[in-house]
Amino acid sequence: MDFREILSSTKSYKIALVVAVALLLLLSSISYRQINNMRKSSDLVSASLMVDREVNNLFSKFSLIEAAEYRSLLVNDSTFSEVYKKHKRETEISFLNLLELTKDLPEQVQYLDTIGQWRDSLDLSINKLNKYRGLLEDDIEAKVMVEVSKMASIFLKLNTLRTGMSKRKEALFKQRMVDYKTETFFTPFISLLLMLFSILVFWLAFRKINNSRKELAGTQSFVENIITNSNNLINYFEPVRDDKGKVIDFIFKYSNSKIEDITGVPVENILGTRLTASFPETITNGLFDMYVKCIETGESNDLTRRYIFNDTEVWLKSLVSKLEEGVNVTTSDVTQEKGKTDDLKKLNDTLFLKNTVLNNAEVIAKIGSFTRYSEMGTTDMSDNLYRLIGCEPGEFKPDFENYMTFVHPEDVQEIEKSLVKNLESKEIFETSYRVFTKNGKLRHFKSATLMIVENGNKKMVGVVQDITQSVKKDKKLERKNKALIRTNDELASFNRVVSHDLQEPLRKIQMFISLLSETERTNLSDKGVTFFDKIDDSAGRMQLLIKNLLTYSRIDxxxxxxxxxxxxxxxxxxxxxxxxxxxxxxxxxxxxxxxxxxxxxxxxxxxxxxxxxxxxxxxxxxxxxxxxxxxxxxxxxxxxxxxxxxxxxxxxxxxxxxxxxxxxxxxxxxxxxxxxxxxxxxxxxxxxxxxxxxxxxxxxxxxxxxxxxxxxxxxxxxxxxx
Missing domain, CATH: 3.30.565.10 (Histidine kinase-like ATPase, C-terminal domain)
Incomplete structure (x- = not known):
């Protein structure tokens, strides 16, 4: 791999940053430890000096006590008691300071314990001397001399202890000075190394930041160019709040040039204005509430709404997301998509309606449909075709073999022959056959099939109709036709009877009525004449009726x-x-x-x-x-x-x-x-x-x-x- 590629790799920079930070932390830790050790060494040297001072101070107080005691013995000074008390307090203070300063030095503490014991012995001797002072007893002199000897011995012991502490103190001081010089030698070197490495890291970081700044500037220019020339409208809004912190409006802080294409309003006239003043419809169409919700919850959302700009209907889809303290809104013109969606919805509704009508029509007309893909050996069956054979839709796999199990055994061979003929024919092929439904009922089916080619693949489409009722009606009609033929034959015979056999005696009746009217009418009574006329009238009506019946029956x-x-x-x-x-x-x-x-x-x-x-x-x-x-x-x-x-x-x-x-x-x-x-x-x-x-x-x-x-x-x- 090219070394420049390694240097320009983001992963390489991350690794280098981790290593640099680790080294800085290591060097900082070493430097801190060196400085801390140097500080401790300095503190130890300082403590040694303070111990030395306090030791000198303590033993100077002992020397003053010794001098004052001898003076009081020589000149019989009566003020010794007050002077002793003062020096005693000072020695106690100095002794306590030494205990604090040497608490981490066991040997010095041991010396101080011994000094404390001798100090107590000294105090006891001095108290006895003070008690003897002014007494007239004979042996006072001897007792005083004994106590003075003890005091001299105590002061000697104290001087010996001082010498021992001083030697130990000087040895410890020399060791601490050696450690201090060592620490003061390495600490500047480590600090210099840390400074140089820090400068190197900062230089590399500056170089990377400067390169990133240049890349960011290019990226910003690129992004700004994309936003400016984007087909989407991009806005940024800052919220306007009331005294209670509630969002009451939004200010246009940024908008690209697309807003003028959509609304007809220039960008400069929009920036700085309030949303509700420039576009009051956002309050009622839900967009304003969505902005507020995005500010409060940080959730992104989208909304599609209809607008009217310059008497033109526009559908805009707005995607709202929170950005810092405001909301960023990306809006796209979906008018055409909305129209296509509406058309597609109408098409789907129409297709659903047609499918519903078709399904209902299949049920009402007692028909089913199927499609058989001969090359793939698969078959699709409509729901109603299942129902026609007494099954629920999808009850069995819709293939030819399963369907043939319902066909009457005597008709199976005929169907197979018709399928072979249908494969060779380009016309609609009709076949009638019988089936046994799932519950064993015999039904008569009629199918019409057609072989078509779709995308180079052959498939057979067919419609199956239950013609059981039609077959029954045809048989019933056949029986009625035979009965009608018999009736027509009988009616023809009746017409012959009416036209000849009935009219012949009627003509004779009318002839005899005419003869009687000519020969016997004058011999009849008035009542007889009335009856005779009614007979004549009835015969005429009878003739007219027969004539009309013949006319009616002959009209076909x-x-x-x-x-x-x-x-x-x-x-x-x-x-x-x-x-x-x-x-x-x-x-x-x-x-x-x-x-x-x-x-x-x-x-x-x-x-x-x-x-x-x-x-x-x-x-x-x-x-x-x-x-x-x-x-x-x-x-x-x-x-x-x-x-x-x-x-x-x-x-x-x-x-x-x-x-x-x-x-x-x-x-x-x-x-x-x-x-x-x-x-x-x-x-x-x-x-x-x-x-x-x-x-x-x-x-x-x-x-x-x-x-x-x-x-x-x-x-x-x-x-x-x-």
Whole structure:
């Protein structure tokens, strides 16, 4: 590795710093110990000098006591007692000082103990001498001389002890001086070495700090350039507090140029202002409270809010973090992201709704779906496909083998063949088969599958439908169709009977009635004539009923006879057929030009005939009768009937009269066969005419209904597809 790289390495600097600090601590410790030893040596030398002084002082006091005692003996000085007491106190003080100064010197302490003993002996002798002073006894002289001898011996012992202490003191002083000189020699050298090493460490530290300062200046310039040119708005706020220390506002201390791009306000107009004054909306949108919380707890947080700047909606996301005593806020414009997020949310909601609708549709329609990846050998099954075979979603692994265990054994081979064909086909392939559900019920399924290629991989998608009810209905319908065929055959036989076998005896009855009327009518009584007329009338009604029944039964929904029909010509023919009744009733007909349609001519003629006949029959007795025929074109949504309307537009034919009318609650009943709203003695009829009209309109895929009011007439609405 390059040596310069080692020097520039942060790790190397850390190691060097640790080593330098360790060496400084070591040298400082050595220097401190040297200085401390030198101080101790100095203190010991000083203590030796003080001991020497106190020893001299102590023994000088003993010398003064000795001189004063001899003086008092020679000149009989009476003041010796006071002088002795003074010197005794001074010796005690000096003795105590020596004990304190020599407490760490056992030999000197031993000397002092001995001195103390002799001092006590001296005190005892002096006290005896003082007692003898002034006595006249014969042997006083001898006693005084004995005590004086003792005193001389004590002073001699004390001088001997002084000599011993002085020798020991001088030897100790010499040793301490040697130690002191040694310490004074090494201490400056260690201090100099410590100073030089400190200078070296400080120089290296200064060099590193200076280099770091240059790097920091470059980094600051780089960071400032990034902040200035950042796409994010960066602000720093200092809190404004009240007398109680509560944050009441924030001051803009820093903001980059992005604030002008977002808000339109220059940076210089923002700095130094209060947040609530420049952007009062921060109080209500939660941003101000988040700043306060960040100041109080130190927790970082983010908030996205909507703003209006220069009549433009802007969504800003603010990241708030505490920095020293203020808050640093990094704000980014997330308007586009917000729009994309909203669109994605709407898309997800729509997708969720579609999936929900699809799942519900599968349940309602009794269908399931699957996807089989043939190359990977995996299969996905919808939840409802599980339910169709009586299982819970995900109850077993959704693969082909597990699903085939539910298929009827007789249909397994057929399904396998269909799968092989489906792999070779690009079209939808349908298969019907049977399955046994989990609880053993037999169900009929129908599947539609398609092989597709996605990203180069083949996969089969399929829909499975439970057609059990449909199969049952088909079988039931088949039985009903057979029954209907039999009924139609029977009805055809009935028509033949009605058209021939019933009408033949009826014609004979009418013929014999006619013969009797010609030959025997004059021979009948009035009552007989009445009965005869009723028989004749009943025979006529019977013939009309048979005719109407034949007409009704012959109207079917076959379109083989459909052709273009000019309804105007059909209406003219009906008017011509009813001309006598129209003239007799003095009824006027007002009509518009009718359209040309596709239909069966005789049925449309029958329709107009029945409706006009009805209008003539039930005409008003109090005012001139009239019939209005109108026509227009309408959209299917304009037809007020709850039926399925296959065509987009319809001809609306209106036939209205001012006849007797009927109660509107019977508007549906009048189109039912054999339904009559009046007694047969009031109005003739069979109750089949309007039923025929409805059947004709139905046969032409149209609709008919009526509105009426008693005494005000009736209006029929006929809708025929264009």
């Amino acid at each position: 929904d076959s379109h083989e006879d459909f052709q273009e029909i000019d309804l105007n010509k059909k209406l003219e023919k009906v008017e011509d057929n009813l001309s006598e009744r129209i003239k007799e009733s003095n009824i006027s007909i007002v009509k518009k030009n009718l359209p040309i349609i596709n239909g069966i001519p005789f049925q449309m003629e029958q329709l107009f005939n029945n409706l006009l006949s009805n209008a003539i029959k039930y005409r008003s007795k109090t005012e001139k009768a009239k019939i209005l025929i109108d026509v227009t074109t309408v959209h299917k949504d304009q037809i007020p009937l709850p039926y399925k309307k296959p065509a987009k537009n319809y001809h609306k034919i209106i036939i209205s009269d001012n006849g007797i009318g009927f109660d509107q609650e019977n508007a549906e009943k009048i189109f039912e066969i054999f339904e009559r709203l009046h007694q047969k003695n009031e109005y003739s009829g069979t109750g089949v005419g309007l039923a025929i009209c409805k059947k004709i309109v139905d046969n032409h895929h149209g609709f008919i209904h009526a509105t009426s009011e008693l005494g005000k007439g009736t209006t029929f609405y006929i809708y025929l597809p264009l």
